[in-house]
Structures are given as structure tokens and as C-alpha cells.
Amino acid sequence: MTNSSRDTLPLPDYDHLPLGGLESRVRSLTADEVDALLTYEHSHAHRLPVTEVLSARLEQLRTGAEPTGGDPSALRPEQHGRTTGSPVSPATSSQPFSPPPHGTPDQRGRPKGDRT
Template sequence: MTDPARNTLPLPDYDHLPIGGLESRIRSLGAEEVEELLAYERSHADRLPATQVLAARLEQLESGAEPSSGDPDAVRPEQGQGRTGSPVSPATSPEPFSPPPHGTPDQPGKPKGDRT
């Protein structure tokens, strides 16, 4: 079941934005829109970093800051991150090795010296 409030948010992909992307993208919003996001965040996930970013921006706007264009290159989920997973492949992996066994005929142990 989808949340109807989610469909009316000023940032349609809000739930999927990382904090760094959120901070850049809310710069273009007015105080009412930031208040709407803050209320949504508090009533849903209530993530402390997100509420801190939203509250700080709301305070800036209430102190006279004007909405700006924001950062269009901010991380967006729809941009994708390209390749995911481990960068290790058979071509970049080291050769497998095992530690040598101890006390085998081909690798005898060293004498411990005179024990008298």
C-alpha cells in the first residue's frame, strides 16, 4: 500500500535520497516545502540526520535566506551508481596460497637447540 502523502512531496524521490543529495536538493525549496518534508520525515522514518538537515535549512529560510537553484548534480537515486558489487575479479585476485604444513618430510621443523 502506498502512502498518499509520499505522492505530493516537493521532492518526489525524497524517500530514496541519501543525506548528501537531500542537503543539496532542498536548497531550491521554500520554507513551506521544507516544513512539509520535515513533517513527513518526522511522521515516517524520523531519521535524525535528515531531520537535522531539514530543520537547519528551515531555520536559514526563516532567517532570510532565499531558495537557490540547489546542486543539480547532487546524488540522485535515478542516476544510478553504475557498477555495484565487489571490484575483485579473477583477473585482479592474487594467486591462492596455503601456509606450509609444519613437520612434514618435505618441510622439516628446525631444531630448538641444546636443551640440557
């Protein structure tokens, strides 16, 4: 399969899905779609945990399980609503301080230029 076949996989961005995301999203696929992912996985990364998940789901579908509702192209939970940075604001943060270089916390550090 070529890179263009990656674009036709039933799960968008399949190669970057974490195992937990794959396990939940593969449930909405048909047996043919899961088989396509399994074939792609065998010919590319061949990750054992992924092939086990896909094989187990394919077996479930072949023995009568039905695909569940859901949209395989929906936003992944690991991408939705992620913010960066700290939730702490300047108003709620503590006062900056510099601990003393040695000794007890009561001793104030002196700059090196003042030492005699």
C-alpha cells in the same frame, strides 16, 4: 499522511535519499516545501539527522536565505552512471593459479587421490 502523500512530496523518492543527497537537494526548496518534508519526517521515520538538516534549512529560509537553483527531481548522483562488475577485462587480468595447500610456494599440491 498516507502513501499517496509520499507521492506529492517536493523531493521525488525522498525516503530513499541518503543524508548527503538530501542536504544538497533541499537547498532548492522553498520554506513551505521544507516544512512539508519536516512534517512528513516527524510523522514517519523521525530520523534525528534528517530532522536536524531540515530544521536548519527551514530556519535559514525564514531568516532570509533564498532557495538556490537546481532541480529537485534531477537524477541523484548516487544513481547516475553507476556500473556494475569489474573494470578488469580478460585481456588485462592475471593468469589463474592455485596456491599450494601447505608448505612453500615452490611445492606443487597433489590431488588427494594420488597420495599414498
